[in-house]
Amino acid sequence: MENSMDRKQKSNRLWYQSDYHEYVSHSEKAEIDRRLEILNFRSRHGLDATLDAFHISRSTFYQWKKKLEDSSGRLIALAPGSRAPKNRRKRECPPEVMQFILEYRRAHPGVCQDAVKKGLDKYCGENGSKLLSTSTIARLIRDLKESGRLADHHTKLTYNAKTMKVNKRLSKKKKKLRRGKYQPEKPGDLVQMDTVERFVFGLKRYVITAVDLKTRIAFAFAYRSKSSAQAKDFLIKLQRAFPFEIKRIQTDNGSEFMKYFAKYISDTEMIHYYNYPRRPKMNAYIESYNKTISSQYIYPHLDELEDVEEFNVGLMEYLIWYNTEKPHSGLAKMSPMEYYMENFMDRTQKSNMLWHQSQA
Secondary structure (H helix, E strand, O other): OOOHHHHHHHHHHHHHHHHHHHHHOOOOHHHHHHHHHHHHHHHHHOHHHHHHHHOOOHHHHHHHHHHHHHOOOOHHHHOOOOOOOOOOOOOOOOHHHHHHHHHHHHHOOOOOHHHHHHHHHHHHHHHOOOOOOHHHHHHHHHHHHHOOOOOOOEEEEEEEOOOOEEEEEEEOOOOOOOOOOOOOOOOOOOEEEEEEEEEEOOEEEEEEEEEEOOOOOEEEEEEOOOOHHHHHHHHHHHHHHOOOOOOEEEEOOOHHHOHHHHHHHHHOOOEEEEOOOOOHHHHHHHHHHHHHHHHHHHOOOHHHHHOHHHHHHHHHHHHHHHHHOOOEHHHOOEOHHHHHHHHOOOOOOOOOOOHHHOOO
């Protein structure tokens, strides 16, 4: 049985890990780092020198210091607060127009503001009310959701064989973590993944691909089916193949990147970014790699893709060439491995990425 000291240490460790993930993925991480640097500067050089060097007031410095102390050292406490006014101007809308929007959305669940506007314009024209813009309608719909008058749920129907009744199950939509303006600084900081689908002899085959944004080191593996279990298997192989730790993964919203894949990422404490729908530029590196590997290997060996084991043997040989010999214009004409060893690897350190011995 765990004693109280062990439980306390375990609790502190879990708290630290949770705080660290919030910190590294925070949208104001740069400002948090700046404020932390100022606090550390004061401990080395004194308060007066700190105020002169960073041009901040004494009250501002002590305000940051108090925030950090009150939160027991949680770094995200140093994040800037909202600059939104406390007393905001309330949005004015005729009650009958708001009621129309509410009834229209209840009659047509999930429709967008463009669909609401078409019906609302006709209603306003008949009643002499002022026409509303699409963006205003979207804000009014949001107000209705926040006030609880309009449910923001996805409805799932289930059938109970015993009672012979159809039940509605409401589940809130999960908010997905987006990459935003985050840019990687080191290898493994951000790896993009995707799935290439191809038909061969009437069968569908799937090649999961991945590329590290900082070094362009890439990997791929073919599967007979597309599932979250296969994507998890690919990620495990990817971790063994890459010569550095993977800290963040970016994928699209495909089903293969849910369930078992998402759970594995959570268990290994990686950060999972999802792309915004219909935003291919957010995944530009993997899209470029997919185009390259499709033209250079997948299409020329499409007949082999029926037998994924045979296909993957040749694919590993291609990846060795791609990562160790193929020059990249974005890497000063160096191969990905040459670029990695030249810029990020200690010359005395031995790489664990033994591509010629890969058993992925």
